[in-house]
Amino acid sequence: MGLAGKDLLSMQELTVDEIRLILDTTESMKDVARRDIKKVPALRGKTLINLFYESSTRTRTSFEIAGKWLSADVINISASSSSVTKGESLKDTGLTLQAMHPDIVVIRHPSSGAAEFLAKRLAASVINAGDGAHEHPSQALLDLYTIREKLGRLEGLKAAIIGDIAHSRVARSNIRGMQKMGMEVRVAGPRTMLPRFIERLGVEVFTDLERAVAEVDVIMMLRLQIERQQAGLFPSLREYSRLFGLTAQRLKVAQPQVLIMHPGPINRGVEIAPDVADGPFSLILNQVENGLAVRMALLYLLAGGGQAG
Amino acid sequence: MRILIEGGRVIDPAHAVDEQMDLLIEDGRIIRLIRNAAGSTPSSTGKGKSSKGSKSQVNEIGPVDRVMDATGLVVCPGLIDMHVHLRQPGREDKETIASGTMAAARGGFTAVCCMPNTDPVNDSRSVTDFILDTSKREGAVQVYPVGAITKGLRGEELAEIGELFEAGCVAISDDGRPVMSAELMRRAMEYAAMFDLPVIQHSEDLHLSGRGVVHEGFVSTDLGLRGIPAASEAVMVARDILLAELTGARLHIAHVSAAESVRLIRDAKARGVRVSCEATPHHIALTEDAIRGFRTHAKMNPPLRSEADRQALLEGLCDGTIDVIATDHAPHTVQEKEQELDLAPFGVIGLETALAVTLTTMVHSGMLSLSVAIAKLSSEPARILNLPKGRIAEGTDADITIFDPNRDWTVESSTFASKSRNTPFDGWRLKGGAVATLVAGKVVWEA
Numbered sequence: 001m002g003l004a005g006k007d008l009l010s011m012q013e014l015t016v017d018e019i020r021l022i023l024d025t026t027e028s029m030k031d032v033a034r035r036d037i038k039k040v041p042a043l044r045g046k047t048l049i050n051l052f053y054e055s056s057t058r059t060r061t062s063f064e065i066a067g068k069w070l071s072a073d074v075i076n077i078s079a080s081s082s083s084v085t086k087g088e089s090l091k092d093t094g095l096t097l098q099a100m101h102p103d104i105v106v107i108r109h110p111s112s113g114a115a116e117f118l119a120k121r122l123a124a125s126v127i128n129a130g131d132g133a134h135e136h137p138s139q140a141l142l143d144l145y146t147i148r149e150k151l152g153r154l155e156g157l158k159a160a161i162i163g164d165i166a167h168s169r170v171a172r173s174n175i176r177g178m179q180k181m182g183m184e185v186r187v188a189g190p191r192t193m194l195p196r197f198i199e200r201l202g203v204e205v206f207t208d209l210e211r212a213v214a215e216v217d218v219i220m221m222l223r224l225q226i227e228r229q230q231a232g233l234f235p236s237l238r239e240y241s242r243l244f245g246l247t248a249q250r251l252k253v254a255q256p257q258v259l260i261m262h263p264g265p266i267n268r269g270v271e272i273a274p275d276v277a278d279g280p281f282s283l284i285l286n287q288v289e290n291g292l293a294v295r296m297a298l299l300y301l302l303a304g305g306g307q308a309g
Numbered sequence: 310m311r312i313l314i315e316g317g318r319v320i321d322p323a324h325a326v327d328e329q330m331d332l333l334i335e336d337g338r339i340i341r342l343i344r345n346a347a348g349s350t351p352s353s354t355g356k357g358k359s360s361k362g363s364k365s366q367v368n369e370i371g372p373v374d375r376v377m378d379a380t381g382l383v384v385c386p387g388l389i390d391m392h393v394h395l396r397q398p399g400r401e402d403k404e405t406i407a408s409g410t411m412a413a414a415r416g417g418f419t420a421v422c423c424m425p426n427t428d429p430v431n432d433s434r435s436v437t438d439f440i441l442d443t444s445k446r447e448g449a450v451q452v453y454p455v456g457a458i459t460k461g462l463r464g465e466e467l468a469e470i471g472e473l474f475e476a477g478c479v480a481i482s483d484d485g486r487p488v489m490s491a492e493l494m495r496r497a498m499e500y501a502a503m504f505d506l507p508v509i510q511h512s513e514d515l516h517l518s519g520r521g522v523v524h525e526g527f528v529s530t531d532l533g534l535r536g537i538p539a540a541s542e543a544v545m546v547a548r549d550i551l552l553a554e555l556t557g558a559r560l561h562i563a564h565v566s567a568a569e570s571v572r573l574i575r576d577a578k579a580r581g582v583r584v585s586c587e588a589t590p591h592h593i594a595l596t597e598d599a600i601r602g603f604r605t606h607a608k609m610n611p612p613l614r615s616e617a618d619r620q621a622l623l624e625g626l627c628d629g630t631i632d633v634i635a636t637d638h639a640p641h642t643v644q645e646k647e648q649e650l651d652l653a654p655f656g657v658i659g660l661e662t663a664l665a666v667t668l669t670t671m672v673h674s675g676m677l678s679l680s681v682a683i684a685k686l687s688s689e690p691a692r693i694l695n696l697p698k699g700r701i702a703e704g705t706d707a708d709i710t711i712f713d714p715n716r717d718w719t720v721e722s723s724t725f726a727s728k729s730r731n732t733p734f735d736g737w738r739l740k741g742g743a744v745a746t747l748v749a750g751k752v753v754w755e756a
Binding site: 089090091109110111112113114116117131132133134135166167169172195196197198200201231 | 651
């Protein structure tokens with residue numbers, strides 16, 4: 001079996017079986033990463049275009065390396081150095097790329113729905129690498145993989161996602177993905193960053209960090225965007241950190257072996273204290289490592305069709 | 310030119326008339342209403358068809374140039390859309406006075422009020438004159454311009470409202486932009502009251518709306534879209550009601566979308582405040598769910614709101630809180646709408662679907678009588694704007710809409726007379742539609 005759709009746009013559209021397939025495929029891709037010669041021919045002759053309208057280090061690099069290890073030809077396009085600066089529309093950029101016959105286009109874009117917009121207009125598979133505050137499915141998949149790898153299961157686990165839920169595509173994708181895999185999800189943050197009706201997504205809502213992290217198996221901290229201070233969403237970094245920063249002190253109310261995750265990039269000392277980020281239960285770098293394998297799995301499942309190496 | 314419209318069900322809400330009558334039209338006016346219980350009229354052809362140029366002798370009526378058979382059809386005062394963007398001057402690629410008024414005629418409208426956010430803005434006599442002159446030459450239906458409240462719609466200084474009134478503007482509005490300064494809004498109301506001009510407000514607190522693109526509700530949360538809270542509209546409605554009370558001026562609130570606004574207006578009316586308001590067919594028929602799939606044809610401002618808001622609008626229409634149904638016809642090009650949802654402009658067109666959406670949503674569902682629905686599309690806007698229209702009587706202008714309340718049809722935007730295609734109703738099955746539109750006794754469109 002494979003994935004039902006041409007594209008990977010959201011966790012919303014994936015079935016439980018598809019998520020399992022992706023996580024299982026990731027397992028075999030991790031072996032490739034451990035080899036001396038990190039190259040398999042699965043995507044030889046295939047072309048992958050990374051189309052990034054927002055800056056990114058880990059996601060773009062991760063897709064690029066994943067493509068290269070699978071022997072695809074990888075091209076990176078960033079909006080700031082492309083025809084987008086000349087006013088080209090997303091539709092026209094998409095059609096132009098299509099004329100070059102890529103097999104996969106990975107798009108990151110500040111507008112929710114941009115990946116779906118592109119997918120409807122391209123014959124190539126489109127992978128959503130983050131659209132506005134909507135979804136970032138490869139992040140949720142690597143998070144699920146990382147948790148499963150560490151704890152051996154997903155079903156029955158409890159996670160707390162903490163921070164700016166309103167503007168977070170990572171939160172939305174993880175809420176959907178975790179719930180599909182049988183996890184229970186809590187969200188917490190300042191009231192100004194909890195979108196209205198979020199509880200209708202089936203999550204428990206907290207504005208108190210310590211209450212939110214008690215009894216959970218996984219704590220996922222979200223990056224605070226400093227510019228939200230100007231928008232009046234929080235008064236100061238100092239107060240944010242005091243109320244919603246994860247510190248060793250705060251962790252005392254949590255289970256002793258609780259896993260600490262963060263999609264990065266982190267603001268050390270703001271949403272997460274350095275000793276927690278670097279501590280024994282932090283999975284932040286495992287997430288990055290697994291991100292590569294998850295993206296190899298996605299590329300392989302969408303464009304491979306042949307044998308994994 | 311003498312036209313006899315015979316056998317139709319004449320509904321004239323202003324006179325509480327709903328009966329079968331024939332109308333005799335001569336030189337642009339209705340000259341006789343003929344109550345004809347027996348229905349014994351001559352030379353009619355098939356149902357809904359009309360026989361052109363039969364100069365036959367018709368009972369005691371005398372010779373007529375044309376008999377229009379309205380058997381099984383409704384004959385009512387010409388519909389008036391008090392909220393339309395014709396885009397001329399300035400954006401003739403989206404719509405022109407010619408194309409927009411033809412779209413109006415196809416939709417059964419005999420008059421439209423065009424909003425001043427053209428380029429240049431209608432904030433001076435020269436622009437008003439241009440609109441009126443062009444309408445006379447090229448327009449299919451009557452055009453009533455709405456002048457700007459402030460120069461350039463900038464919300465800083467009053468436009469020359471006195472001159473706009475003299476030039477023929479029937480109301481003032483900075484539509485698309487709210488007058489954010491409460492002080493300036495107060496002065497605009499006081500000033501407009503000298504001419505008894507209604508002040509039409511696009512009620513929105515821009516600070517609360519921020520960079521929002523859709524209603525702030527479950528769907529915006531679910532899809533990660535920036536929300537515009539219902540309170541963004543309602544706080545402005547509340548403010549302006551208080552200013553209308555202070556000044557005694559006439560306030561008309563455009564495109565009401567939120568339950569809170571309906572409640573505020575209902576209370577204000579009960580207190581005797583001179584406030585009226587309108588709702589659009591899209592807010593009556595659709596909710597925030599229409600945006601799913603990131604559909605830019607469901608993006609407008611105010612946004613489609615929750616089902617509870619929609620129910621409040623229906624209730625407001627039924628109890629009379631909402632006086633008028635108006636389209637906020639807002640044409641945009643295909644390329645502007647075929648973009649990311651964030652980037653696509655706000656607005657949808659409505660002239661060619663408004664009557665059918667109203668009939669389908671409110672009348673066929675049994676919520677509103679045909680007569681009340683027609684009033685909200687004709688006599689009510691005429692009353693609010695002091696127009697000598699919206700009723701059927703001997704001696705009045707023969708602005709007449711003939712429609713079939715039961716015709717089933719499918720919306721195909723590709724066939725629209727409008728230059729634009731940005732309707733959320735494409736592909737919808739609707740029930741009811743115009744058959745013929747007469748302006749000053751002239752058939753300007755017929756099916």
